[in-house]
Amino acid sequence: MRQRGKWPLLQALAALAAMNGAVAEAAGVAAQSNELERNTSPIRNFAEFIPCVQAVRIAHEDAPIIDGDLSDPIWRRATPIEEFYQVEPVEGRAPSQPTRAYILFDDRNLYVGIYNYDDQPDQIRRSQMKRDPQLSDDDAVRIYLDTFGSFRDAYFFGVNPNGARSDALIENNGSFQDQWNTIWRAKTKVVEDGWIAEFAIPFQSISFDPALEEWNFQILRTIRRNNEEIRWSNIDRSRRRIDMTNPGRLAGVRDVESGIGLEVQAYVTGSAAYDWETDNTDYDLKPSGNAFYKITPSLTGSLTVNTDFSDTGLDARQVNTGRFSLFFPETRDFFLQDAQVFEFGGRVFQDQVNGLPFFSRNIGIVSGAPVDLIAGAKLSGKLGPANVGVISTHTGASEVAGTDGQFLSAARLSVPVLSESKLGAIFTHGDPTGADNSAVAGADFQFKRSNVFGNGTLYSDSAYIQSFTGGESDHMIAHETAYRSQTWNTTLRFRDIGEDYAPELGFSNRTGIRRYNANGFRAFRPENSFIRYAEIGGWSNYISDRHGERLDQYFGAFAGGNNNPGDALWFNYEHGFVNIQEPFLIAGEVPVATGDYRWNQYEVELSATNARAVGGGVEVRWGGIYDGDYLSIENRLSVRPNRFIELAAEYEYIDFDMPSGQIGIHIASLDSVIAFTPDMTIKTEVQYDNISQAFTFFSRFSWEPIPEREVFLSFGHTALIDRVDFPRDFRSQGSSLALRLGHTFRM
Known part of the structure; x- marks a missing residue:
């Protein structure tokens, strides 16, 4: 449901204005x-x-x-x-x-x-x-x-x-x-x-x-x-x-040494996992490692064996209230190393990831379940004027996901052209599920010109991608042109995704559409005022099928700004139209029938900067939805009593009250950090939502005695809490304890 095309832009501008x-x-x-x-x-x-x-x-x-x-x-x-x-x-x-x-x-x-x-x-x-x-x-x-x-x-x-x-x-x-x-x-x-x-x-x-x-x-x-x-x-x-x-x-930085260019990260992890439902305990001792070799000072070859992801934190808890699958960003270190080399499409995919040709999270995670990464090799850096990224991995079989081991590969090449632009290509091969023989090929052009119409900047990024999956072939075309300045700003976007477009190593949650986006706003920076930054503007989002029939249409307006300390106040209005062609369930429970729906929604967001000892914010959105009523309240609280302790709590309540039924969704999280020194911390994450009824606790102790050495201890616990009897009905599912020792050797 959250098709608010203006939001990424607003968040970026608010972050710019609230520079702390x-x-x-x-x-x-x-x-x-x-x-x-x-x-x-x-x-x-x-x-x-x-x-x-x-x-x-x-x-x-x-x-x-x-x-x-x-x-x-x-x-x-x-x-x-x-x-x-x-x-x-x-x-x-x-x-x-x-x-x-x-x-x-x-x-x-x-x-x-x-x-x-x-x-x-x-x-x-x-x-x-x-x-x-x-x-x-x-x-x-x-x-x-x-x-x-x-x-x-x-x-x-x-x-x-x-x-x-x-x-x-x-x-x-x-x-x-x-x-x-x-x-x-x-x-x-x-x-x-x-x-x-x-x-x-x-x-x-x-x-x-x-x-x-x-x-x-x-x-x-x-x-x-x-x-x-x-x-x-x-x-x-x-x-x-x-x-x-x-x-x-x-x-003047030249003739520097990188040794022989070899870096080896060696780890050993001892773990124990207890299943509360079967009363079984599994023990494991797992060596793992990564090696990085600088073939040249600008080109690095990487190898990972039996890769360990025990230090990866929890994904932000989300509940799907719409028709399309959710996106969870990559958080694993091995795939983030030199991740910029694999960047494709520029602004086209900056805040609209539908159609992304390569998404590294598909390696080692299948249908939300982790699978072993047995080995992987990567080449990244610069070869002559070209930026090069190549990755190939072998994943293990998974009983949970019902998949066999797979070989998955991707390659990205880009070269600078003109003064600030670049031209590139991308290729992928493999299907994490093994269901199809899948490949993707694509090309992109990212144009940029500074100092246009004064001190403004003109962007114009384009991408063409073709997928080949299970004997079917289809394409995606995307383009964005944007102008950014200190006063007038505008963005125009177009996206055409074929019905059979299927990048199995990428991310696509809606195909067979054409999407048109536009927004524009005027920014203000009054001098000698308590207001640091303000803006007012409008936006539109139109989606049709590939024959031109209207599916969704949204338009709206927004206004707001930041004061000098960085507190913010924003107002937003949205008019929505959707043509539901296939029935679906909100959060898997409340049915939405086929048909046309129209509504108006309003939003107020107030935030207090976290630069104070106590910060946070509240966001309230209300109005119509699918011939019913919609209410969303999101609260955020940050407390830093001193430099050693940090607490952050979030709670979101979403209510759908419609002729077909009513549902109230609760999502809560609590994060804490105890930092003894800049190199020794305990981070704890607690999450719960009443739809999955899943409670998750994950705590990590990390210590770097020296930058090359690591001690990592983690404890996790999962449980189910019946939403009717919350918080009394607490049924433990599993507990895990892991100790990892690591050292990096550079030669």
Whole structure:
């Protein structure tokens, strides 16, 4: 039912407007903030502003100690970076606090030192200690490395004043894959005039093009109490902070070592599983491992054997209230490594995944049930000017899913064209269920042009995909053109999916349709106001069958914005029409008959920034649905009493009251984090919904004594709770305990 075509756009814009604090960087030798020259008037035109810094080479034996202290004499050899500008709240204005950064490298590591001056050190926000924190809720500093000159993809490394590290892959200037982790070091220290961050990023932890004279590079700091964002480059608030369209340049990084280019991750997992219904206990001792070999500095070969996914968290609980299957994103580390190489279609699949030709979650998971990944090989990186991604795996048989072992493969190739665009192809082979002999072939063109109609950006992405499954062949065509600026914005989309289109290694939940989307909105950024950002706009979504008969049609309007701290208020209206051609059951229980249905729905969303000790929000949606009434209430609460403890609770109630029946759906989750240090945490997830009646508890202890070593302990419990007798009727199903020890060897 949730066909709200505007939502991904709204979420991205709200996230941009609510940019929360992170602290910028500067190494240094006790330079005082009043020594830094700062302008007070905004600088408006940054279209051609491309700063460049020369990294200074040092001997490995002279490398700085990574301890959050920039007093090491070696930092004096680096050229200081001092020219930073606000993006929020006033684009182009000098920051409220100065920042100084330094770049060094030796044959093994890139070193970044950042001195984040602050004349109110007691006001520095540092509420989190866990790995991969929500940096937007704290003061923080981030660095971005585009080591292939793509202007679309990048490595991300960030840290808050507690030393809590975050790393991620940025794909196509839009996708932020923070499930990705690699080996690197960072230490921080709060001092009397601010705070200091030191980074050491091994060249073995990233891939790069050794022929590049300059890497694309960005430094970004946020000061949370002002909701202030400071950048070294890309001084354009119409572009998200993960956008690498107009980055600075890092020059001089060359002739570096990656050893022999071999990395081996060795694990051994001991586990026990108890079945409460049969009173059986199974024990298992499972060795596993991954190997990565840099064939060249920019091309990596990977091998996984008996892959262990015991550290993967729970999927967000969802209940299907509509006609089409749900999408669950990939969360497993092996498939997230170099995931940006397999990105296809650009903006076409950014928030509409129907028709996706390759979805790695189909490897090792069949019909929602996990199957063993016996072995897998992957090739990813750059071969000449081309980006290359190839993966081939062998999965085991599954009694639960009723499948035999399968060989599953995918390949992706793309090359840069024009100045900011790329052209590519994708191929897949295999069916996870083994039911058919399946293959997919596709091509895409991703066009981008900056500085159009002033400082706006024009995007135009297209994709064509052909599937070959069980003797049937069919296609999908998709296109999006979008214009983004600080004022006027618009998007046009088209999608044509054949009836027999079936990408068995991809994701498709509705075929035989043509879909047309459009939206437009006007953004406002009033100065000297309590409102930081506001927008008003409209959208439409029209779906027909491939003969032109109307199936669904939605249109609506929205308005809202954010205040200076980052709190938000949004109003939305939707008019819907659907032509139900096959009856279905809402949540598997309440029938919806064939026929035409029309309705109006309204929504109010109020959220308080999680940068406070207590944050959260409420979203209420109400109106008609299928000749009945609809009500949805979603509540979110976040509590951080100190930097060691974090609690997050979500509760959603959805009510359908229709002539054919009534159902109330309850979905609840509770997450907690206890972080003893940035490298030692206990994460616990609890979930329940009254439709599946499934209760799930999963707790994970993780400790990295050193970046190369891991101790992981997990405990899980599943049960059924009868929704009529909740919470009294608690019937345990299974419990599991696993201990995994791991070490990474680099040669």
